[in-house]
Each structure stands twice: as C-alpha cells, then as structure tokens.
Amino acid sequence: MTGSLILAATPIGDVEDASPRLRRLLVEADVVAAEDTRRLLALAARLDLKVPGRLVSHHEHNESDRADDLCDVVEGGGTVLVVSDAGMPTVSDPGFRVVQRAVERGLRVTAAPGPSAVLTALALSGLPTDRFCFEGFPPRKDGDRARTFGALADERRTMVFFESPHRIDSTLASMAGAFGADRPAAVCRELTKTYEEVLRGTLGELAERAAAEQLRGEICVVVAGAEAPAAAEPADLVPEVLALADGGVRLKDAVAQVAVRAGVAKRDLYEAALAARGR
Secondary structure (H helix, E strand, O other): OOOEEEEEOEOOOOHHHOOHHHHHHHHHOOEEEEOOHHHHHHHHHHOOOOOOOEEEEOOOOOHHHHHHHHHHHHHOOOEEEEEOOOEOOOOOOOOHHHHHHHHHOOOEEEEEOOOOHHHHHHHHHOOOOOOEEEEEOOOOOHHHHHHHHHHOOOOOOEEEEEEOOOOHHHHHHHHHHHHOOOOEEEEEEOOOOOOOEEEEEEHHHHHHHHHHOOOOOOEEEEEOOOOOOOOOOHHHHHHHHHHHHHOOOOHHHHHHHHHHHHOOOHHHHHHHHHHHHHO
16 A cells, blocks of 8 residues: 655645645644644644644755655555645745655655745736746845846746845845846735735835835745847848858748747748848
C-alpha cells in the first residue's frame, strides 16, 4: 500500500480561511512536516483541534536531509502532510526538495490548495492577470538587486515580488530606476489581516510614499509588465532584408528570417523588398 505526500496551504492571515480539508488532514495525517512546529501548533489551537500524528520540523536548513525520511513514511503507506508558516508550500517556502524526491521515487504527491499571498496580491492589484510571473524576494544587496531588476526591465508579464518592510523603500526606488518611475504597481501588505492595505500608483509615487512612512507587515509588490514595443514598419526592415540577400541568402529566406524576428507579415515585407529592388 502506498501512502501520500500532501502539500497543504495554510491561512496567510485570517484563520477562517483554513479549509475543512486542511482541518481534517491535520487530524488524520501520520506525519505533519511543518516549517515551524510552534506556529503550526498555534494554528491548530486557533482551529480548536489537536495534531495526533508525529510533528516534525521541515525548513530550508533540514529539508534536503529530511526528504528521504518523509518519503519512507509515504512508501510505507503513511500520509505525510507538508505545511509552511503561511500559504502554499514550495512557493518561496520549503517543500520543493521533498516533492522532487517523492517524484523521483515514484510516490503519490497531491495538494490541498488554499490561501496564496501571490495570487491574492495579484488579484487585488488591479493589474493584468492574464500572464504573470512570481520572482520571490529580490536580492538584498543594492548592486545585485539593480542587476536583477535590470534583467526584468523588458518582462511583458505582470511581476509579483515579496519584500521585507525593512527594505521596501530601497526596493521600490530601485524598481523605479530599472522599470521607470511611471510603471504602474501595487504594494499589498498584511493581506487578509486586520490592517490589510493595498497601495496603487506608479513606482515613483509608491517609492516616495515608502520613503516618507514606514510600511509594516508582510508585503507583496505587484508590478505591471513592460509595454509591447511598437510594431516595425515593413519599409524600415527592407535594408536588412536586402543586405542578407546581397550576402547570398535567398530573398524569400531573408524575408522570413527578418519578418519572424520583427513580428511583421512576411507577405508585406516581401512586397516591400521587391518594390525596393525594382526602383
């Protein structure tokens, strides 16, 4: 009989967000692997339940060493419940290594989905949600952070970051420098908690506000993606096509190569190139 490794989302603030399934799993699991056992017991107390299974710590410093032990329980038919302090395990929290090991060993891995700071911040930001990426915590050092944001300057998807209240002012200033002070963004703090607040505006405006007042609590920053570059005109691409053709590339192949890169219609570019050759 094979057991299950279950990743369970815990409340990110409001304890009432704990699902009935999470409550049941906390009672039924043979082993509960918690990022912080004290916080897990405090959550259980607020839910008015006890955790009868074996409770073990499972955090970034011991996750690799503990992965096989947890998988052994699953292979023996037991249920291992993996929880982080808040939100979904593996998303900027422990869990990835034990999942990876369970997959390598062919064990059953499933999830009890629930609260997510990333998705909650994205939904509340007022920014496009059709395409997005999660970038976690930015680097702490100014130079590393500037290089990271510089590499993301042309990212077209909405970006979600985590940040500490101690660095949010410098991070927003760095974002304004890399992405542009006019880039729309939102700072979401204390999500689902009593003092929940979502600040929306440009990065320049948000950086000024963060510098003027101390933003406290757990913070997510959501930044709009870069605008799509203006579409090139076929006539502007003709010299490049003709240069390739003069170098020995067939005209149609040169057109196809340039059209795909520039995102223009091959037919329009081919006709423009023929017209230029006929002059």
